[in-house]
Every structure is written in structure tokens, then in C-alpha cells.
Amino acid sequence: MNTDAPSLSRHTLNLKEIKADRLPDNFFKKDTLALARDLLGKYLVSTTSEGTAVGKIVETEAYLTEDPASHAFHGQTKRNAPMFQDPGTIYIYFIYGNHYCFNVVSGKRGIGEAVLIRAVEPVSGVELMEKRRKRCTKQDQISNGPAKLVQALGIDPSLNNQSLLSQESPLFFAFGDELAPGKIAQSPRIGISKGKGLPYRFYIIANPYISNKKH
DNA sequence: CAAGAGATTCTC
């Protein structure tokens, strides 16, 4: 029995209601590991000309300063400059010649920390997400990876370095499901070659939409 | 299923 099955209310979500539930600015002004954990269960909302799509965050990773796996480890560069902006800044990077991944900047301005959103569970606008992920045939693989969710939600890479906290932002976070404390797990991060031992990945236990069920 | 490799381009 899957306790994460969609509830009826999810099908009735509309943009106005979700906007009223936006996470406040001070939600992001906390320790980066705490933010990575606290974003689990929250909604990530993306509005485009095609419509609105919403995903519940089920997996995140923290990238800290003094962290060999972080893009910011060797200091500020043109690429990672958004990481050194205020918390709530969008950091989108291009990877492996094909893909984009989405992070929220965390921690104090100037230190270079962020939370990578690794997987979301489709909540609203599911048809739109399926359309954008045309090649994906399996229901639970529409948004179970950092580049997949960018595609599914239609996150525009040109949003890089903009603030999520702005009222006009087409991309923002909102309060979502209450999470029982026992549902959160922590593990090493995925796909990195340095900093492998650090348990900076957070996910919702037994959620079908996490990116890698083995970790 | 699990494992491996190609895709494809930007950054340092």
C-alpha cells in the first residue's frame, strides 16, 4: 500500500491558491543542510506559456562551501557566480553536453552554497509534464532526476541567477504536504567523484519518484 | 534487470 498516493485535492490545485502558499523569504535563510531537508515535501511550481506544472520535492542534495563536490569549491567563477548571490537565487547549470540542473542558492551571500533539487513527484499539470518528457514511457520516471525535472517542469535555463523570491518569478516554492519525521532519510550524494562520503543527500523514504532506489 | 557506453557542449 502506497501512502504517497495522490490525494483528491491535488487535482484541484490552481495557481492562485498555490501562490498564496508561497514559502516566505526567511524560509531560505537557514543552514544549507537544514534547507535541503526542509524542502522535502514542499511544492516546486513552474509557470510557462504552456501552463502550470507542480512537483512535490522528494529528493535534494546540499552543496556546501569547503565541499570538494561543490561547483563553488575552488572559489567564484563565471559559471558558479549565482551560488554566491543571496539565498533564493536560482542556479541552473549545464551538464554532460545535454542537460540542465536546478539549484536554489542557500546560506549567506558570498559563501557559495546551494541545494540541488534531484527529484519531484508530479502533482499538477501532469499531462504537460508528460508531453515535455515525450520519450519517457514510465510513469515514475517523468521527474525522478535533476535534469528530468527541469525538462518536465519546463524550467527555462535563462532563469539562472534570478531570484525565486520575486513575486513575478515564474518559478517558486510553496508549502505542500506535511511530512512525518520518520519519512526522511539521508545518504551520500549521487554522481560525484569527490566528497563521496558526505551524507548530504535527503529523500523521502519509499517515495516512488526518488531518482535512485538503491541509494 | 544490471551494466556500459554514447550523446554533446560548456567550463576551467
Place this chain on the structure above:
DNA sequence: AGAATCTCTTGC
């Protein structure tokens, strides 16, 4: 050169 990935193919 190598990358905070995805997809398809191959082989068991």
C-alpha cells in the same frame, strides 16, 4: 579533460 545526467543497447 571531465562533468551534481539520461537514454538506449547489450548481455545475463
